Amino acid sequence: MVDNNAGHTIGQLRRGVVDHCVLALLKKGEGYGFDLAKTLAHAQLIAGEGTIYPLLSRLRREGLVDTQWRESDQGPPRRYYVLTESGEAALENFRSQWARFKQSVDTVMGLPEEDSHVE
Amino acid sequence: MSSDNDNDKIVSHYLNQLRQALSDLPARRREPIIEEIAEHIRTGRDRLAHDDEVSVRQLLESLGDYESIRREAGLSALPGPSRFDPWVPWLLLFGGFLFGVGWFVGLVMLWESRVFSLRAKLLGTFIWPGGLFGTMILLGLPSAATSCSGSSTGSTHCVTTGFHLPQALGLPVLALSVILPIIVAAMLFRRIARLRA
Incomplete structure (x- = not known):
């Protein structure tokens, strides 16, 4: 059944890819939960900043990310997230599949590649 | 104008509500x-220009x-309360006065309910069995009785049976x-009110 509500469909898509967006952010370097939440919320990839924490907790249980404690100038030590080797492999796997998936959808939707980027 | 203390209370309330929402975990x-x-x-509050109530x-x-x-x-998703759930705290509290049966009905409804956590179910069961009726019975038990008898020598001998708590x-x-x-009943009522809100 086709969902008439595009917002709902995009929401489901977003939930499906946000885990890998977190892995992609951590690929650039270790991340502090607060900053990861702000970045993803600003990119409208999460509904609320608080949702990042159960997500990070799940990624840690799955062994895709790990945590390290760092001293902070602004108070108690902070927990930083880092990508594990499994996380890196999962990210690479997703990237290649995502490129194919995106290309297929763009083709079927009749979106030329250069116009397919959302402003 | 709000003080740090007021803002701390707002945060503390939020975290308590969140803990409640995640109580199934x-x-x-x-x-x-x-x-x-x-x-x-x-961290967010540390970065606020003004730690006032609106910003928090x-x-x-x-x-x-x-x-x-x-x-x-x-x-x-959190299930909504059924039409029977609001009766649970009433029955647990006062159901014992309905020939003792009402409390048992409330207990069954409490354990059948999908909206109360395991902690709430255990508290509702054990504080106290029979509700206020159970309390009344319990308080009637530790009563002491003293009987005295006089002897031919004129002395009086008294014997106390049972026991009583010091005041x-x-x-x-x-x-x-x-x-x-x-308090337990109020907690159950609050849970229902929160789910209805």
């Missing part, structure tokens, strides 16, 4: 999430609603045994 999974969200709030509330709003955090934690202990026990089931 095992503590070893729930507490680290709450801890990190508390840290997120602390905006910060909490930016975290998203409890339902989305709950969903992200892999929990299904210093008895009054707090009386107060607690009445107040605790009322």
